[in-house]
Amino acid sequence: MQQKEIVRIIVGVLIAFVVGYAAGYVPEKQKNDDLRARVGKVFPGMSEMKEFGATIKEVRANSIIVTVPPSPSPLDEYPLEREVAVTGATKIILRTPLAPSAFQKIFTEFMAKSPSPTSTPPSPFIESTLAFKDLKAGDGITIKTASDVKFASSFEAKEIIESGTPPVPALPNIPPPPAQ
DSSP states (O other), X not given: OHHHHHHHHHXXXXXXXXXXXXXXXXXXXXXXXXXXXXXXXXXXXXXXXXXEEEEEEEEOSSEEEEEOOOOSSTXXXXXXXXXXXXXTTOEEEXXXXXXXXXXXXXXHHHHXXXXXXXXXXXXXXXXXXXXXXXXXXXXXXXXXXXXXXXXXXXXXXXXEEEOSSXXXXXXXXXXXXXXX
């Protein structure tokens, strides 16, 4: 008789635990989902990453280890350190800015030709091919990929553009201080 009573108590406790867990978890999960949706409207996250800035941390035989600035959105939780495979098909480009006066001259010539609204304006950069061996730790680069790598910790680069300076993380729009 006592064993039946103990079994009933254990079964009752298990049922109460399952019902209590479900009663607490489901509404809390719904509240969290609602909160994420509201915060997502204020801080929209990146839908995908096919092109992004990074800083080279280490150069290896056929890959580079990079660090990526954190997202300004608290909802984006992607890896901040990644391994990028560099193959023979990967284009490595050095992008050097033109001097302002040189770009102004090129742009003035472009505008003198009365371009159509669909004409591509001149680039303010000179681009040249760079060898993999020329990449070094501390270089600021832009990585382009063929597919979304937002959550990938290792992937292959389609193109690497070296600009020489580390990327600056996105900052919120902060008004300038008042003039004194």
